[in-house]
Amino acid sequence: xxxxxxxxxxxxxxxxxxxxxxxxAKSAILEKAIKGRQQTDLMLRCTVLxxxxxxxxxxxxxxxxxxxxxxxxxxxxxxxxxxxxxxxVPTILIRPSAILVNxxxxxxxxxxxAVILFDTIGSTDSRLHSVFLYHLExxxxxKGLGLPYxxxxxxxxxxxxxxxxxxxxxxxxxxxxxxxxxxEDDIDHDRFKRLLHYSRRLTSFQNxxxxxxxxxxxxLEQDEDMNAMYLTESLKNSSRTTSDHSELEVLxxxxxxxxxxxxxxxxxxxxxxxxxxxxxxxxxxxxxNALLALDLKVSIATMGIGVGTLIVGLFGMNLTxxxxxxxxxxxxxxxxxxxxxxxxxxxxxxRLAQIQKVGLTSGRxxxxxxxxxxWLPLSLRGRGGDEW
Numbered sequence: 001x002x003x004x005x006x007x008x009x010x011x012x013x014x015x016x017x018x019x020x021x022x023x024x025a026k027s028a029i030l031e032k033a034i035k036g037r038q039q040t041d042l043m044l045r046c047t048v049l050x051x052x053x054x055x056x057x058x059x060x061x062x063x064x065x066x067x068x069x070x071x072x073x074x075x076x077x078x079x080x081x082x083x084x085x086x087x088x089v090p091t092i093l094i095r096p097s098a099i100l101v102n103x104x105x106x107x108x109x110x111x112x113x114a115v116i117l118f119d120t121i122g123s124t125d126s127r128l129h130s131v132f133l134y135h136l137e138x139x140x141x142x143k144g145l146g147l148p149y150x151x152x153x154x155x156x157x158x159x160x161x162x163x164x165x166x167x168x169x170x171x172x173x174x175x176x177x178x179x180x181x182x183x184e185d186d187i188d189h190d191r192f193k194r195l196l197h198y199s200r201r202l203t204s205f206q207n208x209x210x211x212x213x214x215x216x217x218x219x220l221e222q223d224e225d226m227n228a229m230y231l232t233e234s235l236k237n238s239s240r241t242t243s244d245h246s247e248l249e250v251l252x253x254x255x256x257x258x259x260x261x262x263x264x265x266x267x268x269x270x271x272x273x274x275x276x277x278x279x280x281x282x283x284x285x286x287x288x289n290a291l292l293a294l295d296l297k298v299s300i301a302t303m304g305i306g307v308g309t310l311i312v313g314l315f316g317m318n319l320t321x322x323x324x325x326x327x328x329x330x331x332x333x334x335x336x337x338x339x340x341x342x343x344x345x346x347x348x349x350x351r352l353a354q355i356q357k358v359g360l361t362s363g364r365x366x367x368x369x370x371x372x373x374x375w376l377p378l379s380l381r382g383r384g385g386d387e388w
Contacts, residue, residue, distance in 0.1 A: 006119075040145075041253065043061045043062065043063060043064075044060075044061070044062050044063075044064060044067065044078070044118060045059050045060070045061060045118070045119045046059075046060055046062050046067075046116050046118055046119065047059060047060070047116070047117040047119060047133065048060065048114060048115070048116050048117075049114060049115045049116075049117075049136065049137060049140060050113070050114055051113040051114065051149065052140075052141065053136075053137050053138075053139070053140030054137070054141075055133075055137060056114075059119055064078055067109075068118075070100075070206045071097065071098050071109065071111065071116075072095070072097055073095060073098065074101075077093065077095065077100055080093060080102045080103075081100055081102050081107040081109065081118050082107070088211075089211055089215075090102060090103040090104065090211050090212050090214075090215040091215060091329060092215055092216075092218070092219050094219075094225045094228045094229055096228070096234075097111060097112070097231065097234070098110065098111050098231070099111075099150060099154070099229055099231070101154070101157055103157065103161050103210070103212055103215065104161050104164055104165075104212065104364065105128045105129060105132075105160075105164060106129075106132060106157050106161065107161060108153070108157060110150050110153045110154060110157075110231075111150070111231060112148070112150055112231035112232045112234070112235045113149060113151055113235075115136065115140070115153045117129075117136075119132065122354055128160065128164055131160070132156065132157075134161040135156050135159065135160065136153065136156040136157075136160075139152050139153075139155065139156045140152055140153060140156075141283060147247070148230070148231070148232040148233070148252075149231075149232055150229065150230075150231045150232060151247070151248065151251060154229075155251060156252070158251075158255040159255075161212060161255075161259075162255055162258045162259060162262070165209055165212070165259065165262050166262060168205055169209075169265060169266060171263050172198070172201060172202055172205060172266075172269070173265070173269055175198055176198050176202065176269055176272070176273060179191060179194055179195055180195075180272065180273075180276055183195065183276060183280065187280055187283065187284075192280060193278075195273065195276065196277075197276065198273065199270070199274075199277070202266060202269060202270050202273060203270065205266060206266040206267065208261065209259060209262050209263045209266055210263055213256065213259045213263055214258050216255060216256040216259065217253055217256060219252060220249065220252050220253065220256065223245065226245040226248050226249060226252075227244070227245050229245075229248055230245070230248070235269060253288035268270070273329060291351065296352055297349065297352065300345055300348030300349055300352065301345050303344060303345070303348060304340075304341040304342065304343075304344040304345030304348065305341055305345075307340050307341055307344045308337040308338060308340055308341035309337075311333070311337045311340060312333075312337050315333055
């Protein structure tokens with residue numbers, strides 16, 4: 001019986017208090033987390049490229065312990081690039097003889113003479129992975145660029161990451177731009193719901209782009225890490241100074257600037273979405289206020305008609321008012337009832353119009369200030385004698 005079956009069986013037992021069910025849920029989640037963090041000798045599927053840039057092994061099965069022993073790594077280092085373990089934060093780890101990269105769809109181990117790509121099992125990034133593998137193989141075979149082997153591999157990695165971010169940014173920008181253009185013509189529930197969905201999607205993309213930018217900036221801030229990334233020279237035991245890493249720094253800064261541009265574009269698009277949401281909310285508030293004002297107008301008109309009906313009802317009672325004998329009483333009372341209706345309705349509408357006017361100052365105070373000095377400009381009418 002699995003832990004989920006046990007948990008469901010315990011939680012569904014009749015007569016169990018809610019506190020015990022919560023404790024069982026916490027215990028089950030904790031047990032799963034502990035089992036997930038235990039080091040087991042799992043098989044990892046990898047693609048290996050040799051020093052010439054040729055694919056040596058495609059989707060080969062390797063033991064975790066063998067990889068750690070062969071490349072002088074700790075088991076915890078492979079956790080960051082294991083596709084079975086979700087790692088949402090991009091990382092670039094520098095080890096004495098290797099560089100571990102975990103950014104978006106790429107999980108790779110870069111050495112001075114080999115590149116090991118960890119296949120993303122069960123991921124939707126297989127197409128991006130295949131395109132990246134083709135570009136990496138082509139870039140590693142070109143030796144006339146003057147860059148060492150590990151830098152050419154890192155360049156392919158960063159090119160694939162920036163390309164993936166740019167493609168997703170263009171896709172989201174087209175979706176949001178088309179929806180904003182539709183909202184200018186008509187605002188309905190479905191479009192506003194789509195706008196909220198696109199806003200959440202854009203926020204998620206913006207966070208991922210910022211994490212990639214932070215990963216690059218963290219490497220740029222550490223001189224020792226950048227110096228340790230010269231794996232080819234370390235293999236040759238060449239002496240290097242700590243600050244002698246201009247070649248790598250230019251490479252990292254170039255891609256960091258590109259990611260920064262993508263982040264800025266995402267922020268501008270997010271700002272446009274938020275502005276549109278605020279405008280739509282203002283329009284909806286205005287329509288709601290118009291409906292409330294219409295309801296008040298109908299109520300005021302009903303009140304005026306009720307006043308006239310009250311007067312007519314008073315004369316409809318079976319009481320002697322000595323007006324029955326007058327030939328002008330019907331016309332006079334009808335005119336009086338109609339006039340009363342109009343007066344009450346007009347007074348109510350006028351009061352409603354005064355309430356609807358919104359200003360930074362009250363209407364009475366503004367009128368007093370205007371009467372005080374009507375010949376002065378508006379900015380000088382409210383000044384007292386001590387303010388001149």
